[in-house]
Amino acid sequence: MFTNKIKITATMTSKNQITIPKTVRDILDLKQNDQLEFTIQKDGSITIAPKESFEDFWKIVEDQEKKYGNVSSPETDWGPDQGSEVID
Structure with missing residues (x-):
């Protein structure tokens, strides 16, 4: 984003609060x-x-849905499960 460092100072209040400087708010949107x-x-x-x-x-x-589909997308046949267990 930047080629150089930007130093910005903020002061902590007696209630341990810091106002985020406008420059930082703008950079971080x-x-x-x-x-x-x-x-x-x-x-x-x-x-x-x-x-x-x-x-x-x-x-x-x-x-991810655009890339892989979602629950309503047609299933892909990946073949039989390997090492699957039968649960009674």
């Missing part, structure tokens, strides 16, 4: 009620990224 995911590495560095939303989940499902 954050909107109201979006969730962020914090990943903390062993060296203490932190990565902040938008958490995948439920809408993102359904977009993934839609993409």
Whole structure:
């Protein structure tokens, strides 16, 4: 996304809250009620990224359906199951 680092500062309030600077909100395309995911590495560095939303989940499902079909798609004959068990 960027060829250089961008450093942006935010200050924590007495209630342990931080306002996400507008530049960061714009770069991450954050909107109201979006969730962020914090990943903390062993060296203490932190990565902040938008958490995948439920809408993102359904977009993934839609993409998978286009590629593989869905429950109403005609079945593909993959041949006999290998090592299947008979359960009484």
